Amino acid sequence: MAPHIIPATGDPGLQPERTALSWNRTAFAIAVNALLSLRMGLVSSEPWLVAIGALLLAAAGAVVVIAVVRRRQLSGTHLVITAPRAAFIGVALTTFVASVGGIASVLIGGSFA
DSSP: OOOOEEEOOSOOTTHHHHHHHHHHHHHHHHHHHHHHHHHHHHHTTOHHHHHHHHHHHHHHHHHHHHHHHHHHHHHSSEEEOSOOHHHHHHHHHHHHHHHHHHHHHHHHHHTTO
């Protein structure tokens, strides 16, 4: 999928800012999930859960980088409308890993009750 680039025509409104903020919210959600997975892995001595948490923490950093790039793409003289395909695939895979980590945390955490 080739990026769709259009010339910026004055005030783009709040859409570019909302798009950049949505990437920031995604990064924050992934980071929180990473910290919860790390904590549960350390408390329950599950190294694979610690590994998932570390992977998610790295992914959160990558999403922050994407957010910065998207903010620059949307605030220049030419607006890049579509994000790179790799960004969407990466976020989809990260969401899957976060889901697995969250489910594993709940299942392992339930054994302590």
